[in-house]
Amino acid sequence: MSVFGKSRPARSRGKVWTGVAVTAASALLLSACASGDADSGSGESAGPRDELALTIGTALPQTGNLAFLGPPEEAGVAYATSQINEVSDTTGLTLDVVYGDSGDTDNKAYETEIPRLLGEDVSAILGAASSGTSLQFIDQVVGAGVIQFSPANTSDAFTTYDDNGLYFRTAPSDVLQGEVLGNLIAEDGNQTLGLLVLNDSYGTGLAKYVTDAFEAAGGEVVAAPTYNTGDTTFDAQLSEVLAADPDAIALITFDEVSTILPSLFGQFPSDKLYFVDGNLKNFADAFPAGSLTGAKGTLPGLTIDSISDFTGELDAFLEEEGTPALEDYSYAAESFDATVLLALASLAANSTDSADIAAKLQEVSGGSGDGEKCSTFAECADIIVGGGTADYDGISGPITFDEVGDPTEASIGIYQYGEDNNYAAYEG
Template identity: 80%
Template sequence: MSGFIRSRAGKAIGGIAAVGISALFLAGCTGTGGGGDASEPADDQPREELTLKVGTALPQTGNLAFLGPPEEAGVAYAVSQINEVSDTTGLTIDPVYGDSGDTDNKAYETEIPRLLGEDVSAIIGAASSGTSLQFIDQVVGAGVIQFSPANTSDQFTTYDDNGLYFRTAPSDVLQGEVLGNLIAEDGAQTLGMIVLNDSYGTGLAKYVTEAFEAAGGEVVAAPTYNTGDTTFDAQISEVLAADPDAIALITFEEITTILPSLFGQFDASKLYFVDGNLSNFGDEFPAGSLTGAKGTLPGLSIDSIGDFTDALDEFVASEGIEPLTEYSYAAESFDATILLALASLAANSTDPADIAAKLIEVSGGEGDGEKCTTYAECAEIIVGGGVADYDGVSGPITFNEVGDPTEASIGIYQFGEDNTYSAYEG
């Protein structure tokens, strides 16, 4: 592969890192990513009545289970909007929900065959990069699209995926740059990390380290642990013994076991979280335990997409679903579902290869579409014979030829006295 990352250093503005959030550009890689040359239907070809089956392999269980509710709600909300206008578009989505689990409980070993047996055209998931890597070959080998709303490992950029893998979350190259620079800008000269030993954890730790060291800092300890581990005393002791100015916790839900051992031994305002563990802990810990701690999360600031989260809350209530307490990757899951439907509509087909060949187009990756921001608006353009360019709730998206979004934002958040986070205004 030949490629480059182009970004501009920037400061945090209203909770969003301004480059370090910039745009992420990836040059072409042969043999990888979402693309294809399926033939387009002739202009005079009648439009088909389409029923698009989409499966989900999102974390109902495992060490990212806290992300399951917002992600599944995002999918379900998109399905409701798509099916609401099916009488004018001719396309209906039939969702099949499933559990990805994690690499410890391995729920995917039974769930992925079940979903493929349902003859789905695409599977949305997993949230965890490490989990997705366990079944991507099985999915794309079956000729089915895998579309993750939350995978951030850089491994997917060059993965040999038969042109059938896409994601609405950016690579950790960007989050690592933002987090490493944030820690340095906050005045830390030495950094300790506790790192999940999988493609997500070690990859993100690598880019945090590169950014922090480029800013003049030194990583003094970075012990790892494995999925399924339940005690972390050795890792905590190693990091504290190095006496760092700051600690970055690159973990999943194991954070709830790690944090109590840090309380009282390390200044909470010098702790840094990542998307895998940024959560509204509330009364799970004593009030004020996390005051001042910061974290990063790919996507537009949750505070800036309040209209979407309010509408999502109303939808969840109308469906009798338990109210959401987290919104991480809900917008990315919503957008993934909308994009799959638009690509199916543009291809006039539910064949995965045909859909994959249109995903770049409907995201605006070919640069010749008409901007639109809702499914109904974009579908009207497509049905009318035009080319739609969907700008989503999570951002412009705009896929490149390897199925990665070319523009992305990283939100920066800070915990208050109630152990919940909001956009950082520093």
């Protein structure tokens, strides 16, 4: 069970986060024009408003091969919830969160958790982290008329998925991460590349875009064996990659990387290893010091260094709540932003109905209408309650949904491991 349990409206924090740096030398930014009709959107009128008791569920990885992402994601949700409920007296909206476990496609925790969450009459389910896991229950969620909103799904499969207009995400498609990583590997002077790839929609999709970018830069992918969720030995795949004698190896995996890496130590230089968002984490003393020195990786979102105000506030919130400190912050900001956006859309719709909220999510992200920029829930809520249209720019980026629920503006952070086997923003 989540360390946050079932969150209920409470006034537990007095300080509201107010800003974040939006540029960083190690972040690469892609911007695109949002689709949808522009209008002068005035939001709901400033007349009578309903008292809104919004309930959302989370299906984030408490277990499985992405369990290391669960704590930062749930922390982001909890912190956003505390800020939303702090101003309930002025907005009329309170948020309740029911925490659940997505698991993965091996342990299939979602098979019992999704029905449980739907039984709580939630307006939205936030999750999963894994694209492959989300694809296992998206039909069940949207078929029930409930929003599915992921802070970390990156597979391009969701862009064209028939989701009844109920699927959204704050993480960009792997088209961008693949391009950034493929170009990074080529720019580092590597001419040949080996890949080790998780055989699901995330792994094979990201591998395709890495390959496309690397080959467009003049490189050659010489090996790309796959493995399946639940596999515990990778000898055959590693033998195939090493036999091809690549200049670099990209590990497109989830937490199976912890089992894979010891077989590479001593056989392949660490500064020629490349990680992705599914496995980029701080390993610290899990391996001998210096085991990963020079290895690099990519992670959607602004670099952790550039959002240090947010991570510091998040740490303080967790300390107040008596919750263990985070070892990693991956997708915490995206989870925070997803929670804020759901609450803002509910407020703009003056409704907790899923379809009504979904109809307002593009607007409050700035993807439609001509909203007023704002960067906190309280600030945006004031605009909406006053009869205006809010355009929320989040901690993870401007977000700005297109008509299919994809963010049209995104960043990819580039990181490098040091002697302590932890990663920091790459200074290049």
